[in-house]
Amino acid sequence: MSLIRLDDVWKEFGDQIVLERVSLEIAPRAFVALVGPSGCGKTTLLRMLLSQERPSRGEITVDGLPIAPEATADRGVVFQRYSVFPHLTAIENVILGREFEAAPLLGRLFGRRRRAARAEAAALLDEVGLGAAAGRYPSELSGGMQQRLALAQAIFRRPKILLLDEPFGALDRGVRADIHALVRRLWNEVELTVVMVTHDLSEAFSLATRVIALERTRDRPEERERYGATVTRDIEIWPRRIAGAGKGSGADHA
Structure with missing residues (x-):
């Protein structure tokens, strides 16, 4: 098929x-x-x-x-130029798509849903080798780390x-x-x-x-x-x- x-x-x-x-x-x-x-x-x-x-x-x-x-x-996508948001931390970059999907007007989750999303994002960042960098901004990450973040960002929305x-x-x-x-x-x-x-x-x-x-x-x-x-x-x-x-x-x- x-x-x-x-x-x-x-x-x-x-x-x-x-x-x-x-x-x-x-x-x-x-x-x-x-x-x-x-x-x-x-x-x-x-x-x-x-x-x-x-x-x-x-x-x-x-x-x-x-x-x-x-x-x-x-459909997720990763480009050659790192498609991450410079004003957001690594973990905020990962959950952003989920936030807009669940709350399109505010673009933000609250309470239990936000805690669950952050826990899932933290686990994914661990998977791609960025667990220790969850709170860092893209400007603080190397090129390879930014591309790992872009992959996590794309995959997080399943x-x-x-x-x-x-x-x-x-x-x-x-x-x-x-x-x-x-x-x-x-x-x-x-x-x-x-x-x-x-x-x-x-x-x-x-x-x-x-x-x-x-x-x-x-x-x-x-x-x-x-x-x-x-x-x-x-x-x-x-x-x-x-x-x-x-x-x-x-x-x-x-």
Whole structure:
């Protein structure tokens, strides 16, 4: 059964065709990496999955229904630039989405609900290695710590789908390896379907269960506006989940 389905999706900006004839089915719990040269529409496709862009033609469905016209809590996102609020502490950043979801007018929880949310957020910060930094502001955190915070922020709302837009590109190699391990562990432990845009092929093949390449099959200057990128390779990589990653998951060592 497909969680995400794209049927003959095209995306055009004015006279320029960016994507054409994109048809995909993504199963629940998959970890999909979108790769391809710069300008091939990877981020545009991710923005459509986030409802920040709409297809010019074709249809995108989630759980068999047309994708919601606006971003919803079932889709979390982490960008390359740390999407955290500088005026809030780490724990306040994590619970903010829950507060606006539960109390859209005030954007704040009170009493028992706030205590429960803070306890849950504190446990998640422990999971991502930020337990001791719960009361610190983003400016007091390193780049790797801020990206851990952004992951916690996205996961706290319990999305079905996690969208990653080159989230590790600004990190140095050592920090990136730590964050890769964290993402792999979170994906194994949390019921998530992940779609990640990356320009790094080694990252794609080390993290994903499926690597999808987008390319322009016609790329001469006079063809760039008339033809867009499409899926040229779709590579399954199994198994990827670690042992004991979930009941009935068929997990094995990566």
